[in-house]
Amino acid sequence: MKIKEGLMIAGTALWVAVLLIGSPASPAWAGAATGRDICEGNGGTWYGTPDGATGGCLYPVDHPITLATCNPPEHLWHLFNAHAVSAEICAPYDPTIAGVLNAADCHYIGGIWDAASDPRTCTVSHTLFGECPGTTIYYADTSDNFLALTCVSGGSSSTNPSYGKFGGKIENDAAGSSHLGGNKNGSFYYNPGTCSEGCAISPNLPGGAASSLPSDALATLYVRLANDGNGSYTVCFNAVGMANPVIYRYVSGAWVAQAVFFADGQVCTTASGDGSFALGGT
Numbered sequence: 639m640k641i642k643e644g645l646m647i648a649g650t651a652l653w654v655a656v657l658l659i660g661s662p663a664s665p666a667w668a669g670a671a672t673g674r675d676i677c678e679g680n681g682g683t684w685y686g687t688p689d690g691a692t693g694g695c696l697y698p699v700d701h702p703i704t705l706a707t708c709n710p711p712e713h714l715w716h717l718f719n720a721h722a723v724s725a726e727i728c729a730p731y732d733p734t735i736a737g738v739l740n741a742a743d744c745h746y747i748g749g750i751w752d753a754a755s756d757p758r759t760c761t762v763s764h765t766l767f768g769e770c771p772g773t774t775i776y777y778a779d780t781s782d783n784f785l786a787l788t789c790v791s792g793g794s795s796s797t798n799p800s801y802g803k804f805g806g807k808i809e810n811d812a813a814g815s816s817h818l819g820g821n822k823n824g825s826f827y828y829n830p831g832t833c834s835e836g837c838a839i840s841p842n843l844p845g846g847a848a849s850s851l852p853s854d855a856l857a858t859l860y861v862r863l864a865n866d867g868n869g870s871y872t873v874c875f876n877a878v879g880m881a882n883p884v885i886y887r888y889v890s891g892a893w894v895a896q897a898v899f900f901a902d903g904q905v906c907t908t909a910s911g912d913g914s915f916a917l918g919g920t
Contacts, residue, residue: 671690671721672689672690672691672721673686673690673691673692673693673695673718673721673722673723674686674690674693675690676695676718676721676723677695677716677718680695680697680703681697681701681703682695682696682697682701682703682716683695683696683745686718690721691718691719691720691721692718692719692720693717693718694715694716694717694718695715695716695717695718696713696714696715696745696746697713697714697715697716698713698745698746698747698748699711699712699713699731699746699747699748699764699766700748700764700766701713701714701748704728707726707728708728709728710766711730711731711747711766711767712728712729712730712731713728713729713731713746713747714726714727714728714729715727715729731743731746731747732767733747733760733767733776733787734767734787736784737776737778737783737784738760738776738778738784739778739782739783739784740778740782741753743760744760744776747760747762747767748762748764748766749761749762749776750762750763750842752842755842755844755845755848756780756844756845757777757778757779757780757785757845758777758778758779758780758845759775759776759777759778759842759845759848760775760776760778761773761774761775761776761841761842762774762775762776770787770789773789773841774787774788774789775787775788775842775848777845777848777849788848788849788851808828808833808836808837808838809833809834809835809836809837810828810833810834811830811831811833811834812830813827813828813829813830814827814828814833815827815828816828816837816839818839818840818841818859822841822857823856823857823875823876823917824839824841824857824858824859824873824874824875824915824917825859825873825874825875825904826839826859826861826871826872826873826874827871827872827873827874827906828869828870828871828872829869829870829871831869832863832869832870832871833863833869834869835863835864835865836863836864836865837861837862837863837864837871838861838862838864839859839860839861839862840859840860840862841857841858841859841860842858842860843858843860843888843914843916844860844914846888846891847860847888847893847914848914850888850893851893851916852886852893852916852918854884854918854919854920855886855916855917855918856875856916856917856918857875857916857917858914858915858916858917859873859875859914859915859916860912860913860914860915861873861909861912861913861915862912863911863912868910868911869910870908870909870910871908871909871910872906872907872908872909873885873906873907873908873909873913873915874901874904874905874906874907875904875905875906875917876903876904877900877903877904877905877917877919878903880905880919880920881919881920882919882920883898883905883917883918883919883920884898884905884917884918884919885898885905885906885907885915885916885917885918886915886916886917886918887907887909887913887914887915888913888914888915888916893916896909896915905917
């Protein structure tokens with residue numbers, strides 16, 4: 639049984655209201671002990687009974703199962719009775735109307751939630767909503783008020799970004815490097831001692847920097863050093879095909895062009911301390 643839901647649905651209590659008692663139940667997939675096993679084995683998120691028999695399974699808008707079943711940009715619920723799928727619901731969720739206020743809202747739309755930023759952010763790198771040509775960042779404050787969205791033009795689109803909130807924490811006394819995953823443009827080369835206390839990189843910028851990006855920004859990189867670390871490092875972006883690339887750094891509330899050098903098709907700048915960087919230019 640498939641239901642095309644015409645109303646906006648939000649909140650994890652959805653399955654409670656729409657469990658279809660007596661609906662025809664399809665067989666469970668082979669090898670799965672419970673409905674929860676089926677859900678999570680397919681990359682969904684389970685909202686239901688502790689025994690995994692009855693509940694709902696959420697697949698975000700950019701999940702392959704959703705894309706094969708629903709009309710973008712809908713997200714998909716599989717409803718379970720007795721460990722078997724009893725119904726499918728394709729549910730619209732417009733983030734510009736409903737807002738993106740918490741991790742659950744961000745998950746519905748296939749985003750990456752950062753509760754540590756101020757304001758909090760949900761970064762979406764697919765283009766199913768059509769708001770931006772690349773990455774979209776939604777902002778919410780700590781009082782659950784939806785603030786705004788920002789388009790990061792030129793970002794790459796990916797239905798399953800391979801990067802997380804940070805590109806892996808680095809703890810290393812020696813020199814080394816780290817690069818953003820998910821086809822994101824940005825590299826971090828650190829000198830001996832810089833990351834001895836820990837470093838992390840991310841394409842997601844803190845709220846102030848993210849909300850005031852230069853108009854020509856094409857890619858972003860945030861570097862965080864643990865315990866107020868102040869070692870030196872180099873930030874680079876792929877600049878192949880660009881005639882006049884620029885690296886900006888967010889300093890005292892403003893984006894400032896940095897001195898750069900070029901190496902192996904990259905444009906680079908040296909820095910120290912925590913930093914928000916953006917690639918711009920032409």
